[in-house]
Amino acid sequence: MNKKIVLMGYMSRMPIAGVIWQHLHYIVGFQRLGFDVYYFEDTTSWPYDARKMTITDDCSYAVEMTGKLAKDHGFKWGFRAAYKRPAETYGCDPQTFNQTLAEADAVLNLCGAQEMTEHVRKAKCLVYVESDPGLEQIKLAKGITDTIHYLRSHHVHFTFGENIGREDCPLPVLEGIQWRPTRQPVVIDFWKQERAPASSDFRITTVANWETKGKDIVWKNKVYYWSKTFEFLKFSDLPRAVKAKQPLRWEMATDMSADPASDGLFRRQGWVLSEPHEMSAEFSRYRDYIQSSDAEWTVAKDQYVSLNTGWFSDRSACYLAAGRPVITQDTGFANVIPVGAGLFAFRSADDIHKAVDAIVSDPAKHAKAAEALARDYFDAEKVCGKMAKEIGI
Numbered sequence: 001m002n003k004k005i006v007l008m009g010y011m012s013r014m015p016i017a018g019v020i021w022q023h024l025h026y027i028v029g030f031q032r033l034g035f036d037v038y039y040f041e042d043t044t045s046w047p048y049d050a051r052k053m054t055i056t057d058d059c060s061y062a063v064e065m066t067g068k069l070a071k072d073h074g075f076k077w078g079f080r081a082a083y084k085r086p087a088e089t090y091g092c093d094p095q096t097f098n099q100t101l102a103e104a105d106a107v108l109n110l111c112g113a114q115e116m117t118e119h120v121r122k123a124k125c126l127v128y129v130e131s132d133p134g135l136e137q138i139k140l141a142k143g144i145t146d147t148i149h150y151l152r153s154h155h156v157h158f159t160f161g162e163n164i165g166r167e168d169c170p171l172p173v174l175e176g177i178q179w180r181p182t183r184q185p186v187v188i189d190f191w192k193q194e195r196a197p198a199s200s201d202f203r204i205t206t207v208a209n210w211e212t213k214g215k216d217i218v219w220k221n222k223v224y225y226w227s228k229t230f231e232f233l234k235f236s237d238l239p240r241a242v243k244a245k246q247p248l249r250w251e252m253a254t255d256m257s258a259d260p261a262s263d264g265l266f267r268r269q270g271w272v273l274s275e276p277h278e279m280s281a282e283f284s285r286y287r288d289y290i291q292s293s294d295a296e297w298t299v300a301k302d303q304y305v306s307l308n309t310g311w312f313s314d315r316s317a318c319y320l321a322a323g324r325p326v327i328t329q330d331t332g333f334a335n336v337i338p339v340g341a342g343l344f345a346f347r348s349a350d351d352i353h354k355a356v357d358a359i360v361s362d363p364a365k366h367a368k369a370a371e372a373l374a375r376d377y378f379d380a381e382k383v384c385g386k387m388a389k390e391i392g393i
Contacts, residue, residue, distance in 0.1 A: 003034075003036070004103065004269060006038045007108050007109060008042070010023075011024075013046075013050050017281075017283035020283040030388070033388060037075045038104070039078075040097065041079050041114070042117045050281040063079055104124075106130055108247050112130050130158060130159040135226070138172070138219045140174040144361075148174075157177055157182065158180045160312065161310055163336075169309060185381075186374060188245075188371075188379055197298075201248065204296065206297060207252075210254045213227065228302075229262070231300065238297070240270055242356050245360050251273075254275075291322050294324065298315075298316065299329045305329055305330070305331055310335055320370045321370040322371075327346060330347050342369030343363070343373055
């Protein structure tokens with residue numbers, strides 16, 4: 001009999017493209033390892049309707065989207081709208097939902113997004129998978145009770161902060177919690193595409209939330225910021241400053257409408273800004289956007305950079321899988337993932353200049369290297385298989 005694994009996260013209540021792909025890679029990765037895979041959510045929060053771009057108490061879009069993904073990819077699912085009184089369960093009956101959580105060989109809390117509800121607590125092996133390192137480690141060090149209780153309710157802890165515990169990462173490690181390094185799994189064949197002939201402009205793109213709030217934190221008299229905004233602003237002049245052997249098109253799919261000053265600045269500097277909402281609502285368009293690019297350039301959140309966490313972006317991993325080279329802000333990930341061919345880490349504008357020059361000088365070489373890195377370091381069966389082994393299932 002196959003081992004049973006339940007994946008829990010926020011794909012149903014936040015059905016935007018990046019989140020869907022992030023979760024789907026785990027689902028299919030564990031399926032291909034031979035597990036019986038279930039995807040559940042048990043939430044007291046209203047879901048987001050990506051079509052209407054609003055939070056709502058109507059979960060019909062969440063249910064429709066999850067049901068379609070489950071049909072297309074052959075996994076069982078359940079969504080419990082615990083915010084309703086009484087709670088309503090979709091995808092399976094309430095008894096099956098509860099029994100599956102209790103009997104599963106492991107329940108993975110992806111991105112640490114699942115609330116600690118009554119039936120989640122009953123899981124015999126509850127696994128925390130942290131995609132955003134830094135914040136929780138600092139909360140633990142500050143002795144924040146809710147965080148301590150929440151994390152200690154899990155039996156195994158994984159983190160995308162692959163440098164945590166190393167001398168070059170200042171994040172504290174609380175006794176009793178072992179942070180196991182992991183990274184985003186990617187199903188490589190989802191992204192494989194024959195490379196189209198390059199246009200006259202070499203198109204360097206990324207997809208980003210312009211501003212995120214609510215998770216800045218002070219530690220040892222220093223503020224560590226959650227939003228990428230400040231990091232992007234440091235490099236706003238790239239289209240003017242970086243010269244290459246062929247014309248470059250610097251493009252960002254992001255919404256700066258709430259920050260007109262920054263919107264104007266980036267446009268004056270030569271950036272092409274495109275609306276992200278359609279690709280957020282239709283996750284196949286997100287893949288199309290990445291595949292139509294020649295490379296990615298992006299930054300990382302201050303918390304990842306300043307604390308040298310070793311974090312690496314799930315979106316950048318998709319660029320690599322599509323054979324698109326990546327130039328990304330250095331978080332210390334070069335300790336575990338090689339750089340210099342297909343992948344470049346930068347701290348300064350000069351680093352970016354050199355990376356762009358290398359890629360444009362030999363795009364075929366770096367496209368091939370990017371895909372090789374994806375296969376060697378992000379392949380879903382490898383990443384999920386290592387997790388399963390460490391969990392003991």
